[in-house]
Amino acid sequence: MIAGIQQIGLGVSDAALVFAWYRRWLGMDIRIFDEAAPARLMSRYTGGTVHSRRAILAVNLNGGAGCEIWQFTGRIAQAPRFDLELGDVGILCARVKAKDVALTRQRLADGADVWMSPVRRDPAGAPHFWMRDPWGNLLQVVTGSDWFGKGDWAETARRWTGLGAPAATVTGGLCGCLIGVSDVERALPVYRDLLGFDRVLYDERGVFDDLAALPGGDRPLRRVLLGHATPRQGAFSALLGSGQIELVMSEARRGRPIFADRLWGDLGFIHLCFDVWDMDGWQARCAAAGFPFTVDSASSFDMGNAAGRFAYFEDPDGTLIELVETHRLPVVKRLGLYVDLRRRDPARPLPALLLKALAFNRVR
Numbered sequence: 001m002i003a004g005i006q007q008i009g010l011g012v013s014d015a016a017l018v019f020a021w022y023r024r025w026l027g028m029d030i031r032i033f034d035e036a037a038p039a040r041l042m043s044r045y046t047g048g049t050v051h052s053r054r055a056i057l058a059v060n061l062n063g064g065a066g067c068e069i070w071q072f073t074g075r076i077a078q079a080p081r082f083d084l085e086l087g088d089v090g091i092l093c094a095r096v097k098a099k100d101v102a103l104t105r106q107r108l109a110d111g112a113d114v115w116m117s118p119v120r121r122d123p124a125g126a127p128h129f130w131m132r133d134p135w136g137n138l139l140q141v142v143t144g145s146d147w148f149g150k151g152d153w154a155e156t157a158r159r160w161t162g163l164g165a166p167a168a169t170v171t172g173g174l175c176g177c178l179i180g181v182s183d184v185e186r187a188l189p190v191y192r193d194l195l196g197f198d199r200v201l202y203d204e205r206g207v208f209d210d211l212a213a214l215p216g217g218d219r220p221l222r223r224v225l226l227g228h229a230t231p232r233q234g235a236f237s238a239l240l241g242s243g244q245i246e247l248v249m250s251e252a253r254r255g256r257p258i259f260a261d262r263l264w265g266d267l268g269f270i271h272l273c274f275d276v277w278d279m280d281g282w283q284a285r286c287a288a289a290g291f292p293f294t295v296d297s298a299s300s301f302d303m304g305n306a307a308g309r310f311a312y313f314e315d316p317d318g319t320l321i322e323l324v325e326t327h328r329l330p331v332v333k334r335l336g337l338y339v340d341l342r343r344r345d346p347a348r349p350l351p352a353l354l355l356k357a358l359a360f361n362r363v364r
Helices: 015-026 040-045 101-109 153-161 184-194 279-288 352-361
Strands: 002-012 030-038 052-059 066-072 090-098 127-132 138-143 171-180 199-206 221-227 244-250 268-276 301-303 306-314 320-332 337-340
Touching: 002 015, 002 090, 002 171, 015 052, 015 066, 030 320, 030 352, 066 171, 090 101, 090 244, 090 268, 101 127, 101 138, 138 171, 171 268, 184 221, 184 244, 279 306, 279 320, 320 352
Parallel strands: 002 066, 090 138, 171 244, 268 320
Antiparallel strands: 002 268, 030 052, 052 066, 090 171, 127 138, 199 221, 221 244, 301 306, 306 320, 320 337
16 A cells, blocks of 8 residues: 655755755755654665664655655765766655745745746646756656645744745655656566556657756656556555656666665755555565565654654666655644554544644644
8 A cells, every 4th residue: 555655865964954845945844853863774875884874754744755855964075976867866856846936946046046947848848847956856846636625724824833934835744756767668567557546648759848948958868757646545645645656768878876875865856755565575576576665664764743654665777766654643742642564454544634634743
């Protein structure tokens, strides 16, 4: 069972500063956890050394996935040794959903002071634009297909709780990503078959006008946009909503792995995470498909106030996919209100009112 994309990991050098920007400009002002600890289980991907880190999971109550803002605290995070281009291999871009793409661009242009492309249309005719956060991470703003509640809950809750300034733009959370692959056909068994993105929205080859503003966008590419034909199920499915994954492959050159000679947790998008249930079943399923777990917390882990079980596996190019089975969620931390998900039907969505109570965890 997959409830949806839970979060996309982003390696940064200053978690507090990045959280402040994503809170201000993308409405990700609900802090699910903020925890500092050694990343003991990830040493396979951190050079065999246990490094300390700070991790903040921030979400937007308009719905969508969160962003896990991840910072080494004992070493300086390294940038890629080359300028990333379309056709390179790994998570190149996160998708942000918006009600009105053109209006969102206008509001960001009025104050965010970041690079943005003009609004263009993808091969399916959907409007979108590209932008970079102040640290150079690429974001794609797309039209959201679903919203938590009426889609204006985050702003209503700000007025209700008196916390935070009004959002500068009307967005939801993250709703997918663009992943560079070396071979689309080798990648499909992971994203289509294992992770359920079984609906092909387009599969096109060529040079694309809507990519012209991006490095490598002037070269021939294959683009495959995947969605899921049936709605997701699970406790957080209403909040996380639907997602899309775009696989991009260069047809002109060999793509470079974006984390070549770097550690997981260095600068850039570090993993794609799904909220799931029945981790033992997932372990067997991934192994049978040829993508065994490379990391497994095995029992319940604590991330400050949240708890669960997590595991990682790799796509054919080594891009890290995280699975999280949530066991405990803090709803109103200052009142000690938690929900224990192990004591309920995992297929049944949590009540909307309970999820909306996360507004009390909003950060100013």
